[in-house]
Amino acid sequence: MSVATIESMASLSSDLFYDILRRLDGPTLATAACACATFCSISREERLWENVCSTMWPSTNREDVKSLISSIGGFRKFYADCFPLIVNKEVTEYQWNDYLEYPEEWTEAEYYGDTDGVESISPLDFVSIVDIRYKDKTICSKVLWGIPNANGSNSWFYNCPFRIDLLTYAARDDDNEGEVTLSVSDGLPPIISMEKERKDGKLWKELRDGLRLSWIVVNRKVKQAANLASWSPLGGQRHWPTDKDFVIRFGSVLPAKDILPCQVVECILIMKFRVIHTQGEGIETTLKLTELSMQLEDMEGAHVNGRNSLLILKEALSCHRSKNYSEVLESCHLYSKVQSELKEEKIRNESRLDRLCILSGIAAFITFWYYIL
Secondary structure: OOOOOOOOHHHOOHHHHHHHHOOOOHHHHHHHOOOOHHHHHHOOOHHHHHHHHHHHOHHHHOHHHHHHHHHOOOHHHHHHHHOOEEOOOOOOHHHHHHHHHOHHHOOHHHHHOOHHHHOOOOHHHEEEEEEEEEOOEEEEEEEEEOOOOOOOOOOHHHOOEOEEEHHHHHHHOOOOOOOOEEEHHHOOOOOOOHHHHHHHOHHHHHHHHHEEEEEEEEEOOOOEEEEOOOEOOOEEEEOOOOOOEEEEEEEEEEEOOOOOOOOEEEEEEEEEEEEEEOOEOOEOOEEEEEEEEEEEEOOOOOEOEHHHHHHHHHHHOOOOEEOOHHHHHHHHHHHHHHHHHHHHHHHHHHHHHHHHHHHHHHHHHHHHHHHHO
């Protein structure tokens, strides 16, 4: 049986090429688009990128989210904005020294923000699109329109610590208000007792290695989007605050130049699971998602207020990003290193001040008795 030789790709049907490309994931599709003019032309098809986004982020299957993505430039642009993760390496030694030496140069108005800059930013412009995966299986998809408790320009939101509790507020717009759980059928290891888990840490290791988080923030007004999550966990605590709780931390380092003295802040995304059932007769190990939140903290660990958080989130939508996950981790580790050095320097300064106070007290005591006697 002879096989006809294909003289050129032009002799093949474009429908065949489309069928091939629609089976690819995002990075492979982007690479294929660089292979030839035919692939480049077909890869501009919006439907291909819609399929890629719906696979990567199931929450984009919602009709209201599809309309949102179309209004900010389409699925191809959305993927290009949200697939690379935020990288910030601006925590340099120079900035680090400046922050320690000259904090007093920042006035109260500069630290807490100028109301003129925030007036152009409305909390209603922001949309959170959140997806959680465990071992490549989607276990939670939430969409939050606007920022809760931020109505009115004189709201207490602008001066209070910024925080979004997604599970509390997303249910209002969510069609599926059921609890988010993980069980043995989802791939969790069976846990006979919490005492055994505390010793071997098998469940904790599975959670840390298997969970993936995507928290995309969209600004409808400026038509920009960015993924604020680190995709994989950056750390966490097991058996805290109770023996049955597991706290997993994701996040990113965001620029705060000309907004806060420290120039950068950490976006902290907290995911908390609680063991509600251990393995027993007719019952399998089950975990319940009890918290999914976002907050911003500066170098000293202080919560950033709502006013400055809006400015930081707006800046984050246009900051540098990378597809190289090792760069993302390096950025986060660099921030943690500088933050630890800042805390150590603060402790040393306080220790010096304590010694100085003690010595001054002793000197004053000796001087007093010297003149008395």
